[in-house]
Amino acid sequence: MSLKIIAEKAQVSEATVSLVMNNRPGVNALTREKVLAIAAEIGYVPNSIARSLAMNKSNIIGLVITDVENPFYGSFTKYVNDIAKDNNYSLFISISYHDENIESEILNTLIAQRVDGIIVTPSHKVRSNVDIFDQIDRKKIPCVLATSNYMRESDKFVMTDYAEGSYRLTNYLLSIGHRRIVHIITSDKDSPINSLRTEGYRRAFEENGIKFDDDLIVTCNGASMNYAYLVAKKLMQSKLPDAIITINDVMAIGVEKAAKELKIRIPEELSVAGYDDILLSTFTEPPLTTVRQNIEEIAIQSMEMLFNLIDKKPVAQEQIFIPPELILRSSTMVKS
């Protein structure tokens, strides 16, 4: 099961076997063949662990995702996975459930595991505790935040220009006559994931010279279908707004469900819009107007940044905003 065994059988040194197994030059063709034959015969699979230790390089990238059940992260994972594979890296995926403590634990494990770099989709929370990220900095472990949030001015990240997306969507809704546009965000108002949205949202109102009510910004305990469903239902029972927008598509689906249960017609009585543009959004009834996040681009750019950090190449830009795109479907219509 080890180089040594092959070396003995082939009557060569371990060094030679190592060269052969790594397909490196400097070994005679016949020797190479003999070694290869023996390796195949005994079903030898090199021990990556030993290799990593010797080379001080694991060829593994750690990916921390918050929520496997949201297809948005599913897509992101898929893209990252593909890019990693294309570059000969394996992925070590872990799930944080938007929980800071779990996130910390995971990052610790990744450090212990000596991954070559880390991509993290940060929890939606504003964190009091940034110790672990400081540690990552001190240890100079390549790390980029992707898709959704950041914590410190010094963070390296790639995410959608949320403010711009919210701005465009809000602007559009205002332009077709809506005024009471409820914006459902998550509870950490000051977290960039939320504050950037409300910034764009507010800007749209201001630029249109329309004053808006702070009560229109509603918080939700979590970014899931179910939480949004509950919040929306309660909200619509008291007073029906013109439109409801959410910070992601699955939440908007929750809103659609709440409306259906209350026999509120979308979009005739209520316009609804999401954010992300997951595949599912074209399958809902009605299909969702949404802000498309260019998830593939986010994956590409964050991986590129990560690889540059790993290879110690210069990184042109450490904080990248990817432009969003407004996608109009039939869950929104002109205010009657």
Added chain:
Amino acid sequence: MSLKIIAEKAQVSEATVSLVMNNRPGVNALTREKVLAIAAEIGYVPNSIARSLAMNKSNIIGLVITDVENPFYGSFTKYVNDIAKDNNYSLFISISYHDENIESEILNTLIAQRVDGIIVTPSHKVRSNVDIFDQIDRKKIPCVLATSNYMRESDKFVMTDYAEGSYRLTNYLLSIGHRRIVHIITSDKDSPINSLRTEGYRRAFEENGIKFDDDLIVTCNGASMNYAYLVAKKLMQSKLPDAIITINDVMAIGVEKAAKELKIRIPEELSVAGYDDILLSTFTEPPLTTVRQNIEEIAIQSMEMLFNLIDKKPVAQEQIFIPPELILRSSTMVKS
């Protein structure tokens, strides 16, 4: 960054530091404190790679999933992740996209990575090539197939009793008057994932003394929303059946979309049912009648089996079928 450094600073041997870091007895309280203090001071994080090499145990479980974009696998991943964590294992997740070659590659990487055990949700395809699984057997690497399919009589697996689920669903539909019940499966008819379904489906017809048409079993290129949408649309345009059932929920959502586009009312004109009972199925319009797979139980049992294999404890049963449950919602109704 290593034991050696701490050992030097603390004026003790590496062995002692190792004992302290692993919180093992046999070291003086004062010594322990001194070591711990120094470790904390320099921000020492043990090197799991070196540890794995020395102990010949990685404390990592490899999880191979076919499709991150289907929330069913998202849930499964979540459960497996939690159980692994509770048992002090890390998860190494990889994605196979239902592709045999990728699956092989991944398994090879996992072997190279010397994971302690493997959970694989096998590709839907019947494979001609089972080499890699034979290799896993020969190397005596603990491995259990979960959720969906198996390849060889000797496989260890935990999956839903698909035949039973299809039987119950079909039986129910027959009992409320449907006759032309189309069953959309994937292209590998002989793969257990499909053959078990059609077995239950056929049995329901037989037991009800109703003969059925082989044409009612329709194949689809993949188990996704989109493929099912395409197939269903084509199918309904030629002749509308009484009901359509699919092998998972996302496919049923695709069918619902196709029906809506053709202005076919569900369930009045067409009954639709899925399989899985993902959360989303209560959010579709109409909510889906489906066969619930007890995904948590599958995760629990497969992990239990895996841990037993890893710990070389006896495994009571190597092939486990988990009973499904019929969930009635409003996408099906009595045939008018």
Added chain:
DNA sequence: TATATTAATTAAAGCGCTTTAAACTTTTGG
């Protein structure tokens, strides 16, 4: 006080690989 126990510490080998530098072989060219 000498001896037997028990506690604390550590030297050294080993896990399976890579890599450097040196040694040995073969080929080339004058």
Added chain:
DNA sequence: CCAAAAGTTTAAAGCGCTTTAATTAATATA
């Protein structure tokens, strides 16, 4: 035919940890 160059091969150290067995120190027993 010999020296230089090029091609092969390998001994040995090292990656950072665990573990065994032996050593040393501290404590208890008679």
